[in-house]
Amino acid sequence: MKSQPDLLINRLQEGSEVAFNRIYDRYKDALYGIIYGIVKEEEVAQEILQDVFVKIWRNRTSYDADAGRFFTWALNISRNASIDYLRSKRHKNKLKNLSTDNFVDIIVSKDNLDEQTDTLFLKEWVQKLEPMCVRIIDIIFFKGFTFKDGAEELGMPSGTLKTRHRKCLNSLRKMMVG
Template sequence: MSAQPDLLIERMKSGDQTAFTRVYDRYQEALHGVIYNIVKNRDVSEEILQDVFIKIWNNSDSYDSAQGRFFTWALNISRNASIDYLRSKRHKDGLKNLSTDNFVDILETSEDLDNSTNAIYLKKWINKLEPMCIKIIDVIFFKGFTFNDGAKELDMPSGTLKTRHRKCMMALRNMILN
């Protein structure tokens, strides 16, 4: 990561609202794409995105650049907030009231979803991985499965899934950074 983004993050951590606005402008599209990919609802994904940036602002002092990139940290907050929403009573109650119109809308907006994913270049990089890594990242990261549920979905032991997931994420990281 270059000095410029590091400086911006440090300024945000010290309470600089202008820096926070720049961080928002820089990352909101990518984070929104990930959130939308998980919750599949534009209004809810925008609401979660706002909550994510409130968490980023309130917890920015917990970000440590020695532990990883800021984008990865923010991505994890986004992913966790999205999964929390899917597990929430509010979401489950909403599922009980779905009409077939909602499914038509999901199908019609799937092209927009692909464009959002392409916009953050994740799909491009992930598709270069071996097929098993593509499946693992899809199940664990994009669909939000736990390792136990993902292991059942992929028909493999949980420990094996964790090891392969770690290797796949390292391969993805090396591909992106090199």
């Protein structure tokens, strides 16, 4: 027998708007936390969150439970949408107009994993990892660095970072699943 979340996901995939609304209520805060942690702007984070749920609805049939948890799938959509925004012309034009105070805030917050993940249960799990894994997950996942930029930040080859990132995520997965 399938669990209630599995049934909800199945109903979503069948096109149930009621299931979609329940999923929205269940995941909106956690996904918003990820998005806001990357873009650092409430209004933009709200826009991206809405776009993410539109993508979830449009791509609902592409979710495969055998490939991973629904939350992870939705989280990746959120992360990718946030990174896409940071790479967009809209965002780059906005940066040109930032005051120095805002720029300093961005630099200071760049090293603060706690603030970015306060709304997520993931914070406690990530902090249990070895310090290098905490740093890698912070840079790649929460801050949205590319592997190339993350490798520069950490002073290691990109391939090494990818391998360590995969190992760190596996460690995190094992801790969370038990």
